[in-house]
Amino acid sequence: MDLPHQRAGYAFCLAPAMFHVQTDALAAAWRAWLCGVGAPAVLIVAADGEWGTPDRRLLDGIRGELRALGAALVVVTEGRSFCFRPDVDRDEPVPERLATGAGMRALHGLYGVEAAAQVPFTLTLLDEHGAVRAQTSARAEGGLHATLLATLRSAVENTRADERVLFSRREVVLSSLTAALALSFAASCRPHAKPPSPGAPPAASTPSTAREILVTLVVNGETHQLELEPRVSLLDALRERLALTGTKKGCDHGQCGACTVLLDARRVNACLILAVMAQNKPITTIEGLSHGENLHPLQAAFVKEDALQCGYCTPGQIMSAAGLLREKRAHTDDEVRELMSGNICRCGAYVNIVRAIRSVQESGVPT
Amino acid sequence: MKSFDYLPAQKLEEAVARGEPRTSRFIAGGTLLVDLMRLDVERPDLVVDLNGVLSSDIAWNEAGLTLGALARNTDVAYDDTVRREFPVLSEAILAGASPQIRNLATTGGNLLQRTRCAYFRDAAVPACNKRKPGSGCAALEGYTRMHAILGVSERCIAAHPSDMAVALLALDAAVHTRRATGERQIPLGDLHTLPGTTPELETVLEPGEVITRVVVPRSPRGRRSTYLKVRDRASFAFALSSAAVALELEQGTIRSARVALGGVGVKPWRAAATEAALVGRPATSETYRAAAKLATSGAKTTPDNAFKVPLTERVVARALERAGALA
Ligand SMILES: Cc1cc2nc3c(=O)[nH]c(=O)nc-3n(C[C@H](O)[C@H](O)[C@H](O)COP(=O)(O)OP(=O)(O)OC[C@H]3O[C@@H](n4cnc5c(N)ncnc54)[C@H](O)[C@@H]3O)c2cc1C
Ligand code: SF4
Ligand code: FES
Ligand code: FES
Numbered sequence: 091m092d093l094p095h096q097r098a099g100y101a102f103c104l105a106p107a108m109f110h111v112q113t114d115a116l117a118a119a120w121r122a123w124l125c126g127v128g129a130p131a132v133l134i135v136a137a138d139g140e141w142g143t144p145d146r147r148l149l150d151g152i153r154g155e156l157r158a159l160g161a162a163l164v165v166v167t168e169g170r171s172f173c174f175r176p177d178v179d180r181d182e183p184v185p186e187r188l189a190t191g192a193g194m195r196a197l198h199g200l201y202g203v204e205a206a207a208q209v210p211f212t213l214t215l216l217d218e219h220g221a222v223r224a225q226t227s228a229r230a231e232g233g234l235h236a237t238l239l240a241t242l243r244s245a246v247e248n249t250r251a252d253e254r255v256l257f258s259r260r261e262v263v264l265s266s267l268t269a270a271l272a273l274s275f276a277a278s279c280r281p282h283a284k285p286p287s288p289g290a291p292p293a294a295s296t297p298s299t300a301r302e303i304l305v306t307l308v309v310n311g312e313t314h315q316l317e318l319e320p321r322v323s324l325l326d327a328l329r330e331r332l333a334l335t336g337t338k339k340g341c342d343h344g345q346c347g348a349c350t351v352l353l354d355a356r357r358v359n360a361c362l363i364l365a366v367m368a369q370n371k372p373i374t375t376i377e378g379l380s381h382g383e384n385l386h387p388l389q390a391a392f393v394k395e396d397a398l399q400c401g402y403c404t405p406g407q408i409m410s411a412a413g414l415l416r417e418k419r420a421h422t423d424d425e426v427r428e429l430m431s432g433n434i435c436r437c438g439a440y441v442n443i444v445r446a447i448r449s450v451q452e453s454g455v456p457t
Numbered sequence: 458m459k460s461f462d463y464l465p466a467q468k469l470e471e472a473v474a475r476g477e478p479r480t481s482r483f484i485a486g487g488t489l490l491v492d493l494m495r496l497d498v499e500r501p502d503l504v505v506d507l508n509g510v511l512s513s514d515i516a517w518n519e520a521g522l523t524l525g526a527l528a529r530n531t532d533v534a535y536d537d538t539v540r541r542e543f544p545v546l547s548e549a550i551l552a553g554a555s556p557q558i559r560n561l562a563t564t565g566g567n568l569l570q571r572t573r574c575a576y577f578r579d580a581a582v583p584a585c586n587k588r589k590p591g592s593g594c595a596a597l598e599g600y601t602r603m604h605a606i607l608g609v610s611e612r613c614i615a616a617h618p619s620d621m622a623v624a625l626l627a628l629d630a631a632v633h634t635r636r637a638t639g640e641r642q643i644p645l646g647d648l649h650t651l652p653g654t655t656p657e658l659e660t661v662l663e664p665g666e667v668i669t670r671v672v673v674p675r676s677p678r679g680r681r682s683t684y685l686k687v688r689d690r691a692s693f694a695f696a697l698s699s700a701a702v703a704l705e706l707e708q709g710t711i712r713s714a715r716v717a718l719g720g721v722g723v724k725p726w727r728a729a730a731t732e733a734a735l736v737g738r739p740a741t742s743e744t745y746r747a748a749a750k751l752a753t754s755g756a757k758t759t760p761d762n763a764f765k766v767p768l769t770e771r772v773v774a775r776a777l778e779r780a781g782a783l784a
């Protein structure tokens with residue numbers, strides 16, 4: 091593994107004397123852990139309490155931009171440290187022995203941070219090998235979350251992949267993020283023209299979340315009103331805003347069927363639908379298929395016929411089968427196979443999936 | 458996916474006006490646009506939703522079949538009239554995508570879907586003339602098993618992926634549109650353009666021009682029509698080669714024929730030489746096979762996709778055989 095300083099020609103950094111040669115076990119463990127994250131990451135080392143509880147809108151915005159970038163966020167504070175990735179259900183804890191603010195600062199050469207109270211946090215850009223690509227100590231006027239959102243958003247806006255000759259999408263993302271960090275650093279260096287007078291409305295430094303619009307979703311018989319950006323897919327709205335995580339994300343491109351739900355009683359890929367376009371139409375997810383504790387006949391048949399192995403594709407398979415039963419166009423095993431071809435099973439449980447669906451058809455129970 | 462604004466158009470004129478800027482995109486079913494936005498290939502600032510301003514009706518009258526631009530692929534494929542009058546259209550749609558996607562995909566969107574060229578779809582590949590005019594073509598140096606052999610240029614060899622468009626071409630369909638200056642009709646064969654030196658231009662539609670409906674005329678060949686698609690797996694895959702054929706027979710002689718190809722052309726491809734070789738001949742296997750040999754005339758292949766020439770000849774021969782045998 092390259093040490094950060096060996097890649098210095100490649101990296102560019104904004105704070106002085108950034109790269110430390112760290113060969114100790116802690117550094118190795120830290121890099122190994124970041125490799126496990128497997129994505130470019132923005133590392134935030136913040137004074138205690140600085141991360142706090144972010145505003146819902148800012149957090150949604152941050153999530154949306156991280157998703158657009160395919161990047162992760164690692165937050166290290168004395169109180170709580172975690173790694174956040176948009177498509178991983180739970181925040182992962184940073185291993186305790188790595189997650190000390192002091193260790194972090196030493197590791198990434200952020201000296202002086204502790205002492206300088208006016209720099210309550212630093213943003214560091216790490217590539218998927220754990221190497222530092224850029225760093226900035228922001229004296230954020232709008233606060234940590236707003237600064238982070240503005241930085242990420244500017245990176246996304248400027249990710250014109252095809253205008254750069256770089257090897258991979260990751261390099262493109264890293265270079266956009268590097269530029270965005272430079273911008274946010276420059277912004278934090280601007281002298282205050284006038285200190286904001288107390289009581290005045292907060293300066294317009296909060297990045298715009300103006301694109302959010304009010305969206306009404308009718309899911310499993312319940313009506314929800316959500317403020318969402320138009321780019322949010324129905325799948326992400328279900329999973330992240332309504333906590334209906336039964337619907338799975340496999341490919342996010344319509345190719346696997348894991349995200350199948352019923353929209354207006356028809357099976358569709360929730361990953362290909364903008365939530366704003368699914369408004370006011372009944373949506374049924376796997377959570378809405380059973381009647382309380384009573385399994386839907388398809389669910390019972392999948393259990394009985396052992397129609398799954400890992401189970402990841404199963405909610406999509408069952409919702410797709412629910413659509414297929416309503417359509418009444420599959421009458422033979424072959425027709426079931428053909429009309430279930432939008433659902434891929436990496437475990438290859440197909441034989442029993444077909445058997446489960448056929449058994450429900452043959453039983454004649456109403457579905 | 459970059460952030461964008463969303464406009465559910467309330468009037469067709471509004472859609473045309475707001476869809477005009479280069480930074481706007483229409484959305485209908487969304488199965489293509491959402492996919493390409495997520496890939497960063499499309500980065501619009503404004504997405505104009507057509508669902509409030511177009512029809513999804515499927516109607517059958519003296520003129521023939523009218524499909525509203527919003528008619529969903531599933532609804533067209535299983536429509537009784539379509540299955541009876543134009544089996545090739547139903548079969549082509551059902552040979553494409555998955556039931557979930559077909560439930561979303563619309564008639565207009567299907568015709569305007571964009572190539573599956575892997576280099577086009579990977580925004581981090583620097584060279585793609587279609588994505589970025591003048592940047593070169595990564596496919597020419599790359600892996601081209603799925604690429605086109607007919608109509609290719611030195612700038613782009615991407616295949617047009619639609620199955621439905623191939624069937625509509627064999628049925629002499631026309632696209633009706635609305636633009637700022639009024640309405641017009643475009644024969645399906647004229648809708649898509651050849652890549653030439655401008656592969657970034659794919660259709661004759663002007664910015665802001667909306668497809669409102671597709672009209673399929675009544676035809677003496679309609680009922681004797683079929684679609685045959687060969688792909689890398691049995692279902693849910695794009696065509697390596699496909700053929701839509703429609704025949705008119707009279708006492709064992711072919712009076713007229715339409716043959717269109719998919720998976721091999723830069724646009725839905727009419728096999729005119731094959732059609733000419735069928736007309737006036739007896740409807741026999743020999744005729745079909747001889748005519749099929751002409752289907753790929755003018756092909757320009759790469760080592761990866763040269764197999765499409767013999768494959769297409771067989772696909773066309775078998776499709777003709779099948780159409781000839783229809784009751
Ligand atoms: C996994 C997968 C597999 C697929 N397999 C196949 C296959 O095997 N065969 C096949 O043929 N297709 C296949 N498709 C493609 C699918 O058929 C198309 O994505 C679909 O038909 C597009 O229709 P839509 O309404 O969803 O388009 P949208 O995404 O809404 O729009 C597509 C394009 O057309 C424009 N547009 C839409 N409607 C209009 C209109 N009325 N006027 C002007 N512009 C308009 C949009 O701006 C956009 O650029 C597959 C797709 C996926 C995701
Ligand atoms: S074949 Fe066309 S779409 Fe594919 S890389 Fe070349 S120019 Fe781009
Ligand atoms: S996640 Fe939607 S089809 Fe794979
Ligand atoms: S059961 Fe594992 S993917 Fe289907």
